[in-house]
Structures are given as structure tokens and as C-alpha cells.
Amino acid sequence: MSGDPLVSVRNLEKYYPVDTGLFSRTESYVKAVDGVSFDIMPGETFAVVGESGCGKTTLGKTVARLYEATGGTIAFEGQDITDLDGKALRQLRRDIQVVYQDPSSSLNPRRRIGAIVKEPLAVHDVGTKAERDERVAELLRRVDLPVEFRHRYPNALSGGQKQRVAIARALAVEPKFVVLDEPTSALDVSVQAKVISLLDDLQDELDLTYLLISHDLSLVKNVADRIGVMYLGNLMEVTDSRTLFENPVNPYTEQLLSAIPVVESGEQSLKPPSVEVRGETPDPKDPPSGCPFHPRCHRAFDACDAVDPELVEVEDGHQTRCLHDPGPKAEAVAEHRSDDVTQEGVTED
Numbered sequence: 001m002s003g004d005p006l007v008s009v010r011n012l013e014k015y016y017p018v019d020t021g022l023f024s025r026t027e028s029y030v031k032a033v034d035g036v037s038f039d040i041m042p043g044e045t046f047a048v049v050g051e052s053g054c055g056k057t058t059l060g061k062t063v064a065r066l067y068e069a070t071g072g073t074i075a076f077e078g079q080d081i082t083d084l085d086g087k088a089l090r091q092l093r094r095d096i097q098v099v100y101q102d103p104s105s106s107l108n109p110r111r112r113i114g115a116i117v118k119e120p121l122a123v124h125d126v127g128t129k130a131e132r133d134e135r136v137a138e139l140l141r142r143v144d145l146p147v148e149f150r151h152r153y154p155n156a157l158s159g160g161q162k163q164r165v166a167i168a169r170a171l172a173v174e175p176k177f178v179v180l181d182e183p184t185s186a187l188d189v190s191v192q193a194k195v196i197s198l199l200d201d202l203q204d205e206l207d208l209t210y211l212l213i214s215h216d217l218s219l220v221k222n223v224a225d226r227i228g229v230m231y232l233g234n235l236m237e238v239t240d241s242r243t244l245f246e247n248p249v250n251p252y253t254e255q256l257l258s259a260i261p262v263v264e265s266g267e268q269s270l271k272p273p274s275v276e277v278r279g280e281t282p283d284p285k286d287p288p289s290g291c292p293f294h295p296r297c298h299r300a301f302d303a304c305d306a307v308d309p310e311l312v313e314v315e316d317g318h319q320t321r322c323l324h325d326p327g328p329k330a331e332a333v334a335e336h337r338s339d340d341v342t343q344e345g346v347t348e349d
């Protein structure tokens, strides 16, 4: 990667208080995002993938400044936006937009499509009434919907059409950065590819940068430039899309890839290693000590429940969070390694 990132996230944390007891005292926290760092370059699609509940939506909404961060920083175009408020935050809301998973709940059923798409223009006081009407028509055309749809209500549209409306609304104020939170997972399989292709075209036409959130590795494979694999609030591996599929180094990524059915196609070379997918995700209110993945890991050894690894670079642009590549924690790992423990399944390379 060269140049300056559009978005730069460092040690980001978002904790939800868990209220218990008679007086609703906060006694613990769900660490939904627990120290996440990454950069997104202008024009890039950075995907975050992981199982349900790993913190993807929380991460997206915190980066978009819809949730307050508990800790860490978010920079946008080089400016720290973590604590922005008032007028500056309102201006930022033009630059950063979010498209949600389910257009049936994100579109107001009592408003016509024209009013829905026009709303951000009114909120940000963009243009005259005539200019806004023209812009709505232009946006509907851009997302391949008939302009006449502006007179309809959302319930007269299919799921894919509703998601196109949600995309048009997000683009109304010409954002630079769009968080796409599972943008196709509520849609029929037959329309998913069309919506993805539309997002791809819009990215090229409008110089957009995407944070794409998905539980579906096979979906992001063809769309993302780089992928971050998330587990229990942490990024476990970050690399470019091809490397992640061809040469994953983190055991959690290996297990996720193993769960994807291998499609007989011209892309046979991108076969994931065969690794058993083990166990259930731990309770995020009571995460394991050490590496959060170690109770399910096929490579875990005795140090893994004692030392919490950092995300370290194993080669240019390829980071992993695993004691097999311990980086600065090498000494702590060495202390915990015991020669007399049989390390089932561990390759010492």
C-alpha cells in the first residue's frame, strides 16, 4: 500500500455494559470491538468477515461515528474524528454513509421512495426543491430503477429494488466512504450478485471507498481488495483477498475457509486447507484468557491460554494475530513453551 489512507483505525474499542443485579449495576462488559487497527486506502474495498456476534456491525457503526468509541482512534482523511461533535460531526455525516442489511426495516414504509431518497438532501440543506427533485431522478437512474418509482411506497418494491433505494439514499449527499453492512444477506440469492455488481460499478464511477461487512467469505472473495478476519472483537488476520484464500496463516482463517464448500470451477487453485471446524463461539461476556481463539484452535499449544498475541506483520501487508508468529511477544511465548508438552497438530516451521 502506498499513499495516505482515507480511513485509519487504531486500537478501536467498543464495550457494551452488561447491567446485572437489583440496581442494574454494570458489573461486566461485552467487548464487541476489542482493540482493532486497520487502514483503508482511497478507492479500496476493505472487507471484515467473521461469524455472527464477532462484532462486525459494532465495528462498522463505530467507524462511521454512529456509536461512540470506548477507546482508540478513528481518522478520516488524516483528521481525528473520534470525538467530533456539533457542526463538524454533521459535515462528516455527508462524507460517511451506511447501507444496512435489511432494506425492509431501514426504509420508512410510510414515505414514498422519492421522499426517502431526498431526505439526506433536506437534512444537509443541499440544493433547491427543483434541484433535489432532479437529483432524486438522477440517483434512481444510477441505481437502475425507473424514475417513476419515486411515487411508490417501499412495500410495492422487491427486496433487491428496496436495497437499490437504500443505496441511492446513501449516495444522495455524495459520500466518500460507505459502510456496507451485509448489503445482500437479506436478499434472494438470484439478486445478490446484481446488487454487488451495482456497488462495484458505483465505486468506479463515483470514486467510493467501501468497508464491506459480511459473514460470507465466498461473497467477499471476488469483491474485496483486502480482508480482515474478525473473531470475538479482534482482527485475527488481515491481507489482500487472494493471499487470504491461497495462503492463510491464521488458524481461525483456516477453519473459516474449510467451512466453505469447494466449488468445482476454474478457481480450483484457491482451495482452502482442510481443517476441522471446532466447537462453539465462547460467550463474549466471558472471553477466554490469552488468545481468544485458543479453545477452538487446531494449533493451540500451552502458551496460547496465557499470552494474548498482537496483530503482527508476517510479510508485506499480511498480518496475523497468533503465537505461531508472535512478533514482539516472542519472549513471553518462549517462557510459556514447555518442551515436555505434546503439541498435537502443531507444525514447528
Ligand SMILES: Nc1ncnc2c1ncn2[C@@H]1O[C@H](COP(=O)(O)OP(=O)(O)OP(=O)(O)O)[C@@H](O)[C@H]1O
Binding pocket: 016, 017, 030, 032, 050, 051, 052, 053, 054, 055, 056, 057, 058, 059, 215, 284
Ligand atoms: N446494544 C448492545 N448492547 C449490548 N450488547 C450488544 C449490543 N449490540 C451488540 N451487542 C453484542 O456485541 C457483540 C457483537 O455484536 P455485533 O452485532 O456487532 O456482531 P456481528 O458480528 O455484527 O453479528 P451479526 O452478524 O449477528 O449481526 C455480540 O455479542 C452482541 O450480542
